[in-house]
Amino acid sequence: MELAGEWINESKVTPDIEIMSPTWKAYKNVSVTDFGAQAEGKRCNGAAFQRAIEYCKHEGISELVVPKGLYYFSDGNHPTFDGLSDFRFDGGGSEFIFSSVKAFFVIQHCARSEFRNFTVDWDWECGPLASIGIVREVAGDGRYVDLAFPEYEAVPDAFPLRTFNAMNPATLTPGCELGREFNGIQIGETSSMGGNVVRVELPTPESFRFLKRGQAYIVRHYIYDANAIELHGNAHLTLSNLTIYSAPGHAFVSTGDQHHWKLERCRIVKRPGTTRCITATADGCHISNSQGYFIIEHCDFSYNGDDCLNIHDNSVHGFQRIDAWTIRLNRVHAWRNPFGPGDPIEFRHADLSPTGIAAPVAAVQWDEERQQCVIEFASELPVGLAEQSILFNRRYDSGHYIVRYNFFHQNRARGILLHAGDGLVEHNHFYMNQGSAIQIECGAEARWAEGFGIRNLVIRDNQIESSDVNHWNMAVIYMGVYLDQGRTNYPIFEDVRIENNTIVNCPQLAIYVSSCERVILRNNVLLNPNAGPLKTEQDGDDNCVANRDYYHGSLMASHCNEVYIENNRRLSLIPTLESHIYIEPNTSRNVALRDNIGFANESR
The missing domain is CATH 2.160.20 (Pectate Lyase C-like)
Incomplete structure (x- = not known):
């Protein structure tokens, strides 16, 4: 057969994405120090930063600047930028250190905004995000494994073992040839054996025959607990020259009506001078259920606990019919499957082929405890629609x-x-x-x-x-x-x-x-x-x-x-x-x- 040639039109596959910058009729800036922020000691700067942000929003300030320094946020009061337009936040090369399990920065419903020149990190003195674990001994009957944690003389008091991810002990990097990993759900009780050794009970020894003395693991203590920078519903947003040393979750998250945004010269890297084995404990950049149109360029993503970059929208597999207009979905969450009135839902066959059936949502009722929701449609669903269909919410397109x-x-x-x-x-x-x-x-x-x-x-x-x-x-x-x-x-x-x-x-x-x-x-x-x-x-x-x-x-x-x-x-x-x-x-x-x-x- 003949070769395809240029059947993909270059203009189709190179999106025309233009990110607008802030526009100012009259430039005016303020400093976070005008509102009480201090880079001395470990006092919490959350309230001072939020006062500065609200002032900028209500007074139409062009730029909020931060004198270079080390700023702590220790009481869970973290900066939220909501509804600012034609605005710039310049961190001035500062570092922001967090110790509460809550998103570090939230940027939402902003337009033509820029955030640049700062570093964020988790305070590891309050608890490590992950640790290096070495298999010291495996019981002869396979019913326990002893793990040594060489970074510590004695393991910290709060030391949950959430996942065990294979690690190359020579390169200290994630993964090793034919490496196996497992999670805390599969293990039994843990107990200190003194010093830096922890004994882990293995309820099903036959499942852990791969364990051998000397194997190394990245043991995560946090996974999807709190993200570094969350982006929700912004338009024409630029984040540049940001560094994330670590976070107990994703580094960057983009969801909702977010569109036309850019990451440039941003880094997710391990803090120099440490023995850390992880940066963000989940994805480097997680984009889901959004409106797409984004650029990521000249960035460095490394040592993440999951994917460096994950771009997706969520579907749902299977439903229960209640009546001609109404269905029930199981194993769903509002944050993962954000159905809402007016959303156009396309039904696909179980093999992903089109059914030709689509209907708009009229109303949604959530039962988060049971991980269920009931969707009422604005039009009647055909009688023969299979309950094993896959649902696409076409409101979203992260492409x-x-x-x-x-x-x-x-x-x-x-x-x-x-x-x-x-x-x-x-x-x-x-x-x-x-x-x-x-x-x-x-x-x-x-x-x-x-x-x-x-x-x-x-x-x-x-x-x-x-x-x-x-x-x-x-x-x-x-x-x-x-x-x-x-x-x-x-x-x-x-x-x-x-x-x-x-x-x-x-x-x-x-x-x-x-x-x-x-x-x-x-x-x-x-x-x-x-x-x-x-x-x-x-x-x-x-x-x-x-x-x-x-x-x-x-x-x-x-x-x-x-x-x-x-x-x-x-x-x-x-x-x-x-x-x-x-x-x-x-x-x-x-x-x-x-x-x-x-x-x-x-x-x-």
């Missing part, structure tokens, strides 16, 4: 984005997790991401239901090194669905171009694409792909998609139509396990291969 010139590295999960389209991902550097460097995904099951599919996406000119450390998804660039039924032939991913990327040292596949249509893999260079040991059934399913024997080759396509694979080059300087392009014969249609170099074969 239309540019992600470029960033460094995503040494984090626990994926570099970038993409559930939304109309995007451009270019000139980024990915290094030692525990999961895939770039994961393109959509799905719905009991645990997660995220993404409405992707259309129009370009991934180009990126450098990817030593990622998929734990063999999470069997490919460093991974495109797939998760559904109760498994793969789907419906092309939920359309018009995707992956080109001119360099991928170095990946343990299994370099690129895997599925459930897609009109995809180009072109001019990519693969250096030492398939260089890790094959993961077997004995290694378990943790952090890895099921049916690992299903994956073959260095490049693979399945459940697809119109895939074009051309001018890719594979070069191995060390022995590797596989060296071919694999097209799954029973689920793939119209796949073209041309001028690929260094592959053993192009099998079908």
Whole structure:
């Protein structure tokens, strides 16, 4: 078949995103010190900062400045910027230290605003966010494990063990080859053995046979508890030259009617001069149920407890019909599934294909305790609508984005997790991401239901090194669905171009694409792909998609139509396990291969 050529229009995949700056008829600024803020000692500055913010809002002040210093926020009174327009906050290179489990900064309903030049951090003297744990001993019968915590002479009094994430003891980075992780729900009682050693009871020893003396873990004490900077419903917002050393949750969060915003030259990095093993205990930047149109460029995201960047909107899998107009949803939360009157709801089949049915919401009643809500629609639902349908709330679309010139590295999960389209991902550097460097995904099951599919996406000119450390998804660039039924032939991913990327040292596949249509893999260079040991059934399913024997080759396509694979080059300087392009014969249609170099074969 003929190759696709330029069937993706460049103007479609490079969003036209312009972020407006503040405009002032007459510039006027004030300082937080005018309202009682002090950088001396550990006194709380929350009330003083809030007085300054409210004054700026009501008096139409152009800029709030902070003299350079170290400012503490110790009583839970944290800055909230609400409803400011044509406004700038300049931190002056200051550091802001927080010790209460509450969002550090909240910026909401602001327009044409800028926030710049400051650092935020958690006060680790009030309690560590995570600690390095080393397996010192495993009981002969497997009923307990002793963990030593070398950062302490004696473990702190408050020391919850929330998750145990595999760590490379040589590089002190998240993940290690075939590493397994587990969480606090799986363990039993913990007790101090004196000094820095904690004994952890293991109620199901057969589940922990992978534990061996000397293994290292990042033990998180916080996960999704409080975010550093929350962004809600802003328009034309710029955050620049911000540093986040740590937070007990996500670093940046964007939700709601947020649109046209930018992160530039922002860093999520470990504080120098510390033994810390984590920055933000969750995602570096978490974007969900928003209006999209954002730019992230020249940023550095590292050592996150989850994905560096996660872009998605939430769906719901399954419902119970109450009557012709009303349904009940289970396993939902108002913050995760923000249904509201007027929201247009699209119903999809269980394989993600369209049903052709959509209806606007008339009313919603929430029962948060039972994780349920009842939705009444403004129009009658067809009798034959299956209760296993997947619901997309089309009020939200977190797509239309540019992600470029960033460094995503040494984090626990994926570099970038993409559930939304109309995007451009270019000139980024990915290094030692525990999961895939770039994961393109959509799905719905009991645990997660995220993404409405992707259309129009370009991934180009990126450098990817030593990622998929734990063999999470069997490919460093991974495109797939998760559904109760498994793969789907419906092309939920359309018009995707992956080109001119360099991928170095990946343990299994370099690129895997599925459930897609009109995809180009072109001019990519693969250096030492398939260089890790094959993961077997004995290694378990943790952090890895099921049916690992299903994956073959260095490049693979399945459940697809119109895939074009051309001018890719594979070069191995060390022995590797596989060296071919694999097209799954029973689920793939119209796949073209041309001028690929260094592959053993192009099998079908």
